[in-house]
Amino acid sequence: MAGWIPGARRLDEWERERGSWVLCEEVRAGVHELRAILAEPSDGENHSELLRGARQALDRAMDVLDPGAHRRNLTASHVTTAQLHLNYARSLWMRTLSPEELRSFLPAMSALVRQHLAVTDEHRIFVERLAKEVRDAEEAGRPTPLTEGRLVTLVDAVDAARQAALREKLRAESFVRIVRWIAVFLFCTVIVIGVLSALWRTEVPLCFTPAPSPGARGDFSVVCPTGAAPSVPADQLDTRTREVAGWGDYIVVMLIGLVAAGIAATSALRKIRGTSTAFGIPVALALLKLPTGALTAVLGLLLMRGGFVPGLSALDSPGQIIAWAVVLGYSQELFTKFVDRQGQAVLDGVRGPAAAPPREPAPEPARPKR
Known part of the structure; x- marks a missing residue:
């Protein structure tokens, strides 16, 4: 029946997604990206449960985004729930990575933490210190200081940053x-x-009833936004006001x-x-x-x-x-x-990309003495 009404399909689309379409597509893109990563063969056999849990979380995220399965789409809370499942899947996948594999993701994780966590947050302080140590080690040719314990802490810091980003979106959406x-x-x-x-x-x-100028007949005037009576006796003021209004x-x-x-x-x-x-x-x-x-x-x-x-x-x-x-x-x-x-x-x-810290001016080369 709705197919015979012009524009009914577009109206139904708008009613289902209602301002959250971009957010839904953002979550879907993240799910497809992580599914492609998980589809690659992995050498670790001890992480099968983590990978299975990550895939289940991705399936759950896509189910939640289906507008026909629930009525939460009117408040866009289904997008928030799907984002939670996507964050959970990413966290499980990151825990399967070795320190060598995780090192290539360190700049992106550091940027995410700086973007959404406060300067005084312990997770941000740890990640910034770790990123500096890794950068110094690479420049000096030393082994990268990434251990299993630091790996777990790093994943927890990224989880905290994603939760903070989700709270920022929830705050904006609620407002x-x-x-x-x-x-x-x-x-x-x-x-x-x-x-x-x-x-x-x-x-x-x-209406207003101003007193007329000296010499005019009557005691008052009746002035309304769409009409006026210039000269009205005092005993007829109420009656004329009802007529002029x-x-x-x-x-x-x-x-x-x-x-x-x-x-x-x-x-x-x-x-x-x-x-x-x-x-x-x-x-x-x-x-x-x-x-x-x-x-x-x-x-x-x-x-x-x-x-x-x-x-x-x-x-x-x-x-x-x-x-x-x-x-x-x-x-x-x-x-x-x-x-x-x-x-x-x-x-x-709802923060954008974090501003890069100001660089210290490079020291001027020493001039030769004459």
Whole structure:
């Protein structure tokens, strides 16, 4: 039945993978790579159980990535589970390597540890010291200082680095999911407020009643976002306010606030550095600003109407109301800037390639004395 609906297959694909497709393919690529390595014949007969466990872990990782076998794909937790199995398989395979075989992987393992572990971490300190000893031994032509005990410690350090990398991805994924759900909730709130204000336009009118200039007839004016009554007697103020209040007052103000927030989100993206990971944190933060701007425009005008801001409680034209809606919609930056900082911190946590340490300047050759 779904085959007769145009785009149903693509929609089902999007629903199944939903932002985790790149992460799934990353795990699948790692599984295929390790399977190719394990397919090569091995001389060690004592490692058959370790190799069997590694192959079983790879099979389990591919089973978990199958979206038809479970419903965890909505939260992308199946990717995390598959990554755990892949890390377990890699750890078992590394334990089957001899010190001579493991030496060729030492630069990559050292880079992984430096990338994801803190400078003060004991695993990183050990790996950096071991890498330096191996490099010095190779330069001096001495035997490589790799023993069985150091081999086990090295594998444990790499496992710790992979676990740290997985926690960084989980943190970023959780942050994006929370921001998106909050944005959806705020968008629903904006829609509900727009519908209720259109149905009951006289319950909480978004109108102001400034006193007219000297010499004008009447005591007050009624000013709303979509209409105005220039001269209203005091005893008819409530009645005229209900008549002037339009069903689209809230909708216009929220739309103006949303547009202003969109401009603010566009300008705020220049402050957020991008990332090579598959997490749309900048996009989620930009989407959060839109409903926030619509709500701050409405709530700000309600505060002004209630006299919360001295001197700004008597706007005397619809144009002034619209202008203040623009300002209030843009001012959502005061609230969302804290979320932007947290998002940038999460992006920085999902680390890219570690920066190379600065090299010491080479000593200048001694000049011959004259």
